[in-house]
Amino acid sequence: MPYQEDFLLRAYRSMRTIREFEERCIKEFMGGNIPGFVHASNGQEAIAVAACIDLSDSDIIGSTHRGHGHCIAKGCDVGGMMKEVMGRSTGLCKGKGGSMHIADIDKGMLGANAIVGGGPPLVNGAALAAKTLGTKNVALSFNGDGSANQGTTMEAMNMAVVLQLPHIFIYENNGYAEGTAANYGLGCDSLTDRNAGFGMPAEYVDGNDFFATYDAIKVATQRARDGGGPTSIEAKCVRFDGHFIGDPQLYRGEDEVKNARKTEDCLKIFRARVIKEGWLKAATMNAIDKEIVAEIEKAVADGLAAPRPDPSTDLLSDVYSSY
Amino acid sequence: MPYQEDFLLRAYRSMRTIREFEERCIKEFMGGNIPGFVHASNGQEAIAVAACIDLSDSDIIGSTHRGHGHCIAKGCDVGGMMKEVMGRSTGLCKGKGGSMHIADIDKGMLGANAIVGGGPPLVNGAALAAKTLGTKNVALSFNGDGSANQGTTMEAMNMAVVLQLPHIFIYENNGYAEGTAANYGLGCDSLTDRNAGFGMPAEYVDGNDFFATYDAIKVATQRARDGGGPTSIEAKCVRFDGHFIGDPQLYRGEDEVKNARKTEDCLKIFRARVIKEGWLKAATMNAIDKEIVAEIEKAVADGLAAPRPDPSTDLLSDVYSSY
Amino acid sequence: MSTVHTKGTEMTTNSNDAKIGGKTSIKAYREALNDAIREEMRRDPTVIVLGEEVSGGAGCDGQDDAYGGVFGVTKGLMPEVGRERVIDTPISEAAIIGAAAGAANNGLRPIAELMFFDFIGVSFDQIFNQAAKFRYMFGGKSKTPMVIRGTVGAGWRAGAQHSSILHSVVTHIPGLKVVMPSNAYDAKGLMVQAIRDEDPVIFLEHKVMYNNECEVPDEQYAIPFGEAAFPRQGKDVTIVAISNMVTHAIAAADILAKEGITCDVIDPRTVSPLDDEAILESVEVTGRLVVVDEGNPRCGLASDIAGIVAEKGFFSLRAPIRTVTAPHTPVPFAPELEDAYVPNVDKVLAAVRDVLGA
Amino acid sequence: MSTVHTKGTEMTTNSNDAKIGGKTSIKAYREALNDAIREEMRRDPTVIVLGEEVSGGAGCDGQDDAYGGVFGVTKGLMPEVGRERVIDTPISEAAIIGAAAGAANNGLRPIAELMFFDFIGVSFDQIFNQAAKFRYMFGGKSKTPMVIRGTVGAGWRAGAQHSSILHSVVTHIPGLKVVMPSNAYDAKGLMVQAIRDEDPVIFLEHKVMYNNECEVPDEQYAIPFGEAAFPRQGKDVTIVAISNMVTHAIAAADILAKEGITCDVIDPRTVSPLDDEAILESVEVTGRLVVVDEGNPRCGLASDIAGIVAEKGFFSLRAPIRTVTAPHTPVPFAPELEDAYVPNVDKVLAAVRDVLGA
Numbered sequence A, B: 001m002p003y004q005e006d007f008l009l010r011a012y013r014s015m016r017t018i019r020e021f022e023e024r025c026i027k028e029f030m031g032g033n034i035p036g037f038v039h040a041s042n043g044q045e046a047i048a049v050a051a052c053i054d055l056s057d058s059d060i061i062g063s064t065h066r067g068h069g070h071c072i073a074k075g076c077d078v079g080g081m082m083k084e085v086m087g088r089s090t091g092l093c094k095g096k097g098g099s100m101h102i103a104d105i106d107k108g109m110l111g112a113n114a115i116v117g118g119g120p121p122l123v124n125g126a127a128l129a130a131k132t133l134g135t136k137n138v139a140l141s142f143n144g145d146g147s148a149n150q151g152t153t154m155e156a157m158n159m160a161v162v163l164q165l166p167h168i169f170i171y172e173n174n175g176y177a178e179g180t181a182a183n184y185g186l187g188c189d190s191l192t193d194r195n196a197g198f199g200m201p202a203e204y205v206d207g208n209d210f211f212a213t214y215d216a217i218k219v220a221t222q223r224a225r226d227g228g229g230p231t232s233i234e235a236k237c238v239r240f241d242g243h244f245i246g247d248p249q250l251y252r253g254e255d256e257v258k259n260a261r262k263t264e265d266c267l268k269i270f271r272a273r274v275i276k277e278g279w280l281k282a283a284t285m286n287a288i289d290k291e292i293v294a295e296i297e298k299a300v301a302d303g304l305a306a307p308r309p310d311p312s313t314d315l316l317s318d319v320y321s322s323y
Numbered sequence C, D: 001m002s003t004v005h006t007k008g009t010e011m012t013t014n015s016n017d018a019k020i021g022g023k024t025s026i027k028a029y030r031e032a033l034n035d036a037i038r039e040e041m042r043r044d045p046t047v048i049v050l051g052e053e054v055s056g057g058a059g060c061d062g063q064d065d066a067y068g069g070v071f072g073v074t075k076g077l078m079p080e081v082g083r084e085r086v087i088d089t090p091i092s093e094a095a096i097i098g099a100a101a102g103a104a105n106n107g108l109r110p111i112a113e114l115m116f117f118d119f120i121g122v123s124f125d126q127i128f129n130q131a132a133k134f135r136y137m138f139g140g141k142s143k144t145p146m147v148i149r150g151t152v153g154a155g156w157r158a159g160a161q162h163s164s165i166l167h168s169v170v171t172h173i174p175g176l177k178v179v180m181p182s183n184a185y186d187a188k189g190l191m192v193q194a195i196r197d198e199d200p201v202i203f204l205e206h207k208v209m210y211n212n213e214c215e216v217p218d219e220q221y222a223i224p225f226g227e228a229a230f231p232r233q234g235k236d237v238t239i240v241a242i243s244n245m246v247t248h249a250i251a252a253a254d255i256l257a258k259e260g261i262t263c264d265v266i267d268p269r270t271v272s273p274l275d276d277e278a279i280l281e282s283v284e285v286t287g288r289l290v291v292v293d294e295g296n297p298r299c300g301l302a303s304d305i306a307g308i309v310a311e312k313g314f315f316s317l318r319a320p321i322r323t324v325t326a327p328h329t330p331v332p333f334a335p336e337l338e339d340a341y342v343p344n345v346d347k348v349l350a351a352v353r354d355v356l357g358a
């Protein structure tokens, strides 16, 4: 068995947690329990988990507006996350950040980012710190097919090559930037080729296949730890829901999502593979599913019961360390 | 003879004018007659002229901080230019712009630009106007090896491909961005390959060879006029002087410039070629040289005699069309 | 009606503009903007719209014009004039603004959208160093007739990076005009002026106002820049408010009116140029000034106006100027915090009572 | 010496800070900055410098450290600590600021250089939406100890895109601190504080001051933020000036002193935080305020300070506040125009006489 059972269980649990978390977010948002703009990552779980499963808390990731999955994969507490997206004072960011600004520095989660392309320059910084301090840590940025076109992203790629930073640029190509097709926004035929042109190894993988994605990222991460500089990994995937929760998705083809949910569900694909290979039992995974449903149920209940911030103390605090 | 005599004479005159203009700028700057920051383009004349010689006043160029050559090649009046760099009220921009902001909209010269990477997005706009209005005009941006790394430049390349804009991106690779080697700032092995990755035809030419450069740009311009979208042309060249006038250039190798002036002078190469091929006579060119020396001499004299702006009328005007 | 403002005429819908003849309809702010843009596009083939999702659905299998802007402001334009004039772009704000500015110098009148004005950060150079400065740097030999539209402001629980109102930053920049309509009537008239204007105009739409309705003339009309509106007139206190803060200022004035306190509510409508004459004229009568602004306080519009009055209207003042602004913090996410962040009626009332008590 | 300022102590070189013991030398502003950075780099291995040409010569055949910053501020640092800690970068300002911010969150204390602060336009998002907001958005669970250095201001005939002084834009942004030393002594002490500070600091060096010399202690010292200096004290008029405008304010005060008019010149040194107490305390005595600022007037620092005083110090005021600023135009190139653009001694004198006459 090429993967340890414990590893497979962790991978499954993590992906399944993301799925359940996102599906509950959608439900709670629709029910009015989550305010603001929320971008769910269900469908794209395999990439987040493949990227983060081997990382330690001192390895850094920088995320996007669609960041819940990355947080969970990086080990953030789902209870604290749910409270945060609900805007509660015991949330990961005291309710001041919300879904688009969720962060957990202790876990090496440098923040979701509501600015498309805001993350990669910052993740270069994390990688630069690792390089300068000689920690052998790596840093990963999550990017989209859309954010690939932001100048900040491209600058960051070039700088990562120039300074040989241990930075893995993960591109989750889910085919859309809001309601714009990836292949409209990207003038090139292949983002992977475009990124290779920057002078870094660039791989294209099927992001619905956890194992293929994991294997590619593992190589890149090891190269980065060894001082070999940055890598680009483009992983094809499917966004199961709207750009934001509530998006009517008029731009999507008929049955597109229905079909994808059938044939391109990374969780189903994972289950099918591990069962077929005899690596895990369905029953084991079903048991995990149940645990997770209960865990997220509890996160929601705790979230709804959690205290709200108090403007008299919380509005003005945390702007500066001192002022 | 593959090129018309008139064409060759115009090309030579234009290149020679740039050379003389820049050399006089250096002299006048050192003599205290030109204030501010001035970036001379002597050594790089062939590219400017090859790019602009076929353009009409309705074709648009956008330039850089090193813009004198582009202006002259595009047909701007050298007298007006000299007055402008001297800050006189009869200068091309009434003395308000100076060397780094020289522009002449009537000549299709959309401006030098003191912000590295400031130009390409704007030139996209000129190209978009041409496309939208169906004028068949084209737009060219001048870029450097250094400005290639600015996010705005890369965004503009992608957008030009997406919108299939008639925009030719000329990269004057003179080996330096200030005191940083081009191959340090560029993480990639080849800028041309990197640009090709954006989904546009990309050519590499010897920018010291007027003819090679002209031929490549001609193809690109024709393609753009025919609705075939953008092209990248990287032209290798040599900056004969400092980054700015007065730069001690400590970062350059010993004899580097001296040798380049001998073997990589685009003007010498042009002369040698046209004489060898029997296309032009040395005497004809020598006569042009004399005319140009006189012309620039007059530009300097006129510039020095030209009126200075009057703060009481000129400081507050021209901010808005109306306010 | 008070006679504080010599320029003031009978008001339609919070505005003091001369009544436009012809039919009117009840229109939302969003529709009023859409009408303004649509009619100008019909009238003038050089007007184009560009930005992310301004139509929506580019390259997709589903519906075209799927969004019409994420707030629906440009909905329906693309089906009418085509993708050549309503242009969906990649996520490249610097390239969007640059394309608009370059096109404006070459015969088009582009309306560029920053989906959220918070995205100014990645495009600021093209705005403040390029578009804003062309005319001056080029000695008056160019014009850049372009509009940059963007949604601003808090209230949607959108967090720190999607809730800013950065009008003070652009107001600081010479060469830009800054427009902030507070109602549908002004939105239409100011948008028409913005499109026809020869200079770069920053047009800031407050996201909580898109559904706000009022009576709007069906025909096109342009509201000149630099002319304030006087939604309430009075003699006791001058309240200057902008964008959605006008709503709170009017509400406060109406409450105070019942107590016999009359407020002169001034909505500058455009922040640059600013109708400082109207403000100074009013303070001459009232002697008291409250400025209400959703922006952050430091180097913001509230102190800008306070500073102007402290310099040019000092001898009219009978009490300290009071500014009501957001605090010196980013916009928080949690609803309770966001509500405490944004100035509201209570804070306006408190400030007015304060300057009156003084 | 007057007793206007309770916090004021005997001045060294325009500063009211307690005298630092030990040896002093005459140092230029440039050298003082270099000293501050060098010593902090020696003391603390987590301090790094990054930007374009901060060393210079990267990848070239000629000399290393060819520039040491185009104004020479970081000269000599790279040879001492190596390219790993003095990092030349591509021309990618967003990536430079982002790298600094991300590194600051991960254990380094980066000093990022924007060669000219005018380049903020291409990096503004990383400054105002990222670095400035992290701590708040993350509920206080992060710190971003970084310095962004840049040269500002007019006077070098560098034209509209290399001569701006954009302190008002960054002062508007909560989460940033903004520092503008007016002399070599303050430059050193404020830079030390900036490097040691736990928050993002914008450090603006005026390009005409790099050669200005004064007595500077050899040892390291940190000047706390938010504490003004009082280069001249007086009872007739308060003059608040910042950065290079302090030079003009002092010159004006010295001229007026000969006429028996004493000016209380306040140099806030840091614009955010601002020592408004010192200003209010002074105006309480003088009753008259002139604010001198090189920035553009709208939503600028001058009206910011005027607004604060009109709100909190109104009853002290005996005359209109006067602001002396650049006009609402970009910076022109021609020397005559640029000289007319920048506030100067004559304009300060006129403003002071004006408030005294009133």
Ligand SMILES: Cc1ncc(C[n+]2csc(CCOP(=O)(O)OP(=O)(O)O)c2C)c(N)n1
Pocket: A064, A065, A066, A114, A115, A116, A117, A143, A144, A145, A146, A147, A148, A174, A176, A177, A178, A239, A243, C052, C091, C093, C115, C119, C122
């Ligand atoms: C600078 C900036 N521009 C635009 C947006 C609005 N926006 C948010 S997400 C998004 C699409 C991003 O597409 P992609 O990178 O593919 O990520 P995905 O949503 O598919 O995960 C856009 C345009 C933004 N938040 N920031």
Ligand SMILES: Cc1ncc(C[n+]2csc(CCOP(=O)(O)OP(=O)(O)O)c2C)c(N)n1
Pocket: B064, B065, B066, B114, B115, B116, B117, B143, B144, B145, B146, B147, B148, B174, B176, B177, B178, B239, B243, D052, D091, D093, D115, D119, D122
């Ligand atoms: C945004 C910005 N960053 C930095 C600079 C400073 N600067 C001016 S020219 C230059 C080098 C440009 O190199 P390149 O593009 O190769 O053009 P070249 O000078 O070689 O013609 C730099 C860094 C600037 N003007 N604008």
Ligand SMILES: [Mg+2]
Pocket: A144, A145, A146, A172, A173, A174, A175, A176, A177, A178
């Ligand atoms: Mg996507």
Ligand SMILES: [Mg+2]
Pocket: B144, B145, B146, B172, B173, B174, B175, B176, B177, B178
């Ligand atoms: Mg170069």
